[in-house]
Amino acid sequence: MTVVFEKPPETPSLERVRPVIVAMGIAVLLLVAILLAASLTGMSGLASDFQMRLQPPSWQHPFGTDMFGRDVLARTIKGLALSFRVGFLAAGISVVIATCLAIAAASGSRIADGIVSFFIDMTMGLPHLVLLILISFALGGGAAAVVIAVAVTHWPRLTRILRAEILQVRNADYVAVSRNFGRSRWFIARHHILPHLVPQMIVGFVLLFPHAILHEAGLTFLGFGLEPGKPAIGILLSESMRYLMAGKWWLGLFPGLLLLVAVLCFDVIGNGLRALTDPRGGRS
Amino acid sequence: MGSWKAFVLIRLVRLALVLAGVAVVAFLLAKLSPVDPIDAYLGPDIARVGPEQRALIAQKWGMDQPAGVQFAKWFSSILTGDLGWSVTYNASVADVISERFRSSIVLMGLAWLFSGIIGFSLGIWAGANPGRWSDRIIRLYAYVLAATPTFWIAILLLIVFSVGLRWTPVCCAAPIGVLPEDVTLLQRLHHLLLPLAALSILGIAQIALHTRVKMIEIMQSDFVLYARAQGGTTLDIVLRHGVRNAALPAITVLFASLGELFGGSILAETVFSYPGLGSATIEAGLRGDVPLLLAITLMTTLFVSIGNTIADVLYHVADPRISSASETWREVSQ
Numbered sequence: 048m049t050v051v052f053e054k055p056p057e058t059p060s061l062e063r064v065r066p067v068i069v070a071m072g073i074a075v076l077l078l079v080a081i082l083l084a085a086s087l088t089g090m091s092g093l094a095s096d097f098q099m100r101l102q103p104p105s106w107q108h109p110f111g112t113d114m115f116g117r118d119v120l121a122r123t124i125k126g127l128a129l130s131f132r133v134g135f136l137a138a139g140i141s142v143v144i145a146t147c148l149a150i151a152a153a154s155g156s157r158i159a160d161g162i163v164s165f166f167i168d169m170t171m172g173l174p175h176l177v178l179l180i181l182i183s184f185a186l187g188g189g190a191a192a193v194v195i196a197v198a199v200t201h202w203p204r205l206t207r208i209l210r211a212e213i214l215q216v217r218n219a220d221y222v223a224v225s226r227n228f229g230r231s232r233w234f235i236a237r238h239h240i241l242p243h244l245v246p247q248m249i250v251g252f253v254l255l256f257p258h259a260i261l262h263e264a265g266l267t268f269l270g271f272g273l274e275p276g277k278p279a280i281g282i283l284l285s286e287s288m289r290y291l292m293a294g295k296w297w298l299g300l301f302p303g304l305l306l307l308v309a310v311l312c313f314d315v316i317g318n319g320l321r322a323l324t325d326p327r328g329g330r331s
Numbered sequence: 332m333g334s335w336k337a338f339v340l341i342r343l344v345r346l347a348l349v350l351a352g353v354a355v356v357a358f359l360l361a362k363l364s365p366v367d368p369i370d371a372y373l374g375p376d377i378a379r380v381g382p383e384q385r386a387l388i389a390q391k392w393g394m395d396q397p398a399g400v401q402f403a404k405w406f407s408s409i410l411t412g413d414l415g416w417s418v419t420y421n422a423s424v425a426d427v428i429s430e431r432f433r434s435s436i437v438l439m440g441l442a443w444l445f446s447g448i449i450g451f452s453l454g455i456w457a458g459a460n461p462g463r464w465s466d467r468i469i470r471l472y473a474y475v476l477a478a479t480p481t482f483w484i485a486i487l488l489l490i491v492f493s494v495g496l497r498w499t500p501v502c503c504a505a506p507i508g509v510l511p512e513d514v515t516l517l518q519r520l521h522h523l524l525l526p527l528a529a530l531s532i533l534g535i536a537q538i539a540l541h542t543r544v545k546m547i548e549i550m551q552s553d554f555v556l557y558a559r560a561q562g563g564t565t566l567d568i569v570l571r572h573g574v575r576n577a578a579l580p581a582i583t584v585l586f587a588s589l590g591e592l593f594g595g596s597i598l599a600e601t602v603f604s605y606p607g608l609g610s611a612t613i614e615a616g617l618r619g620d621v622p623l624l625l626a627i628t629l630m631t632t633l634f635v636s637i638g639n640t641i642a643d644v645l646y647h648v649a650d651p652r653i654s655s656a657s658e659t660w661r662e663v664s665q
Binding site (some may be wrong): 149165168169170171173174175176177180181182183184185186187257258261264265268269270273276286287292294296299300301306307311314315 | 345348349350352353356360361363364365366373432469474477478479480481483486487489490493494495501524589590591593594597598601602612613616619624627628631632636639
């Protein structure tokens with residue numbers, strides 16, 4: 048008889064969790080800033096002030112001012128709020144699409160599985176940005192088009208993971224027992240399978256969110272996303288291109304930097320959550 | 332060996348199906364667009380064209396027929412090699428694409444090569460010394476860079492090197508006002524430098540992260556322990572066991588990331604006004620140049636899907652137990 052000693056699973060020590068806590072702190076700060084900005088900088092920050100055109104960063108305007116004398120910090124935070132809204136919606140819709148398709152693929156029908164896998168191949172076979180441009184072109188641009196375009200391009204990987212998860216859970220012993228007790232397919236799906244998917248869905252959402260934001264900014268930067276009048280990060284950066292040659296570096300630096308911080312935060316949080324939910328300990 | 336051929340054959344059939352599927356979807360999307368192709372074609376001349384002439388144009392282009400017929404015509408002409416006429420560049424789509432592709436392939440190919448070589452080396456280095464300072468720095472670099480928007484990196488490079496230090500040109504693939512045949516190789520490289528850097532920086536981060544994880548796995552394996560017991564030095568083990576085992580996964584990831592490479596090149600080419608396929612995509616989309624947009628869509632799909640197929644085959648080679656690309660969480664976040 049052999050005795051197998053299993054290595055105890057690595058507990059999330061403080062060392063490993065620290066970046067996640069820091070990221071959460073920054074994320075909360077950003078969210079508070081966005082909520083406050085809605086009420087505080089409402090008018091004063093975005094009002095044009097031609098006396099203060101293109102001022103470099105100072106104590107009064109930490110991020111400097113733009114070509115109409117508007118505060119870049121206020122506009123960036125406004126832009127981030129817009130990005131968060133688009134990213135939140137797009138990631139949410141993406142998770143819903145992924146869940147539906149994963150359930151269809153794992154339902155047992157080979158045809159459904161084949162169709163879903165064909166859709167996945169198709170979506171992955173196109174460069175995301177080209178598909179985003181095509182969808183935005185088809186829908187005529189605007190916020191709704193961006194949300195739909197980003198949602199439609201981001202589901203494949205989560206779908207694969209959820210499908211694998213469902214297939215694994217479906218063959219588990221307790222599901223077989225439940226089936227032998229005469230439970231209906233619907234009951235098993237609701238009480239045994241869906242609860243298993245929830246952690247993956249949450250992790251998927253948190254990981255998709257920053258990428259949705261990134262793609263929104265890229266699409267808007269290229270001129271296919273949100274309308275030019277809106278203070279989106281992509282618009283701020285594409286406007287800044289015209290003033291870079293004149294040495295107005297702050298217009299290009301700060302909006303992107305804040306976007307990077309936001310994306311990085313949610314990436315770290317998502318990866319931390321994944322490590323917590325992954326029974327195999329995840330990868331550091 | 333028979334199953335091996337069947338595997339490749341199935342992949343090729345899938346590739347053809349994907350291309351056909353993308354053709355249908357892209358055509359439908361273009362049809363759905365509120366941009367009227369005749370308006371887009373006429374441009375400012377729109378005021379001088381009456382309804383009769385519009386009807387004539389529509390008839391000549393076959394726009395008065397149902398969408399199904401239009402699709403059949405378009406698809407069959409694509410199959411015979413006729414990609415259509417690009418209004419934006421006033422040239423045949425095939426010419427535009429081949430010309431643009433030539434300048435893009437230099438950019439993308441070099442970026443691909445650099446991100447492969449540098450990313451792989453960094454990943455090996457970090458994975459061989461997990462937890463050390465060098466590993467931490469490489470990991471930090473890779474994490475931060477993987478979350479950075481490509482176009483923002485491009486803008487930063489522009490601010491620092493073109494505007495601040497004035498080392499590199501601001502735009503385009505050659506000096507302005509110089510005939511294309513007079514441009515020297517050195518000038519071309521000079522103009523290529525920044526777009527190439529912007530594009531490589533991101534690729535490096537990804538390959539480095541992947542290779543690092545793989546390398547840590549390898550360094551903990553039994554055969555490395557055995558090699559150590561035989562008295563092999565760390566350098567020996569890394570070169571003889573690590574590099575060989577980590578190379579295939581890294582190459583696989585490289586092939587699977589062609590889509591992102593092209594997406595990155597669209598953004599980088601836009602920032603630097605580099606006349607490649609990426610900026611042609613943007614022009615086609617903004618001006619409603621449907622034939623060009625559809626042709627680029629199909630071409631990039633072919634390009635990326637072949638990359639995905641090669642990656643899939645390599646996965647199969649690397650680990651015959653895996654039937655297709657392994658799904659790990661790492662890939663969700665890309």
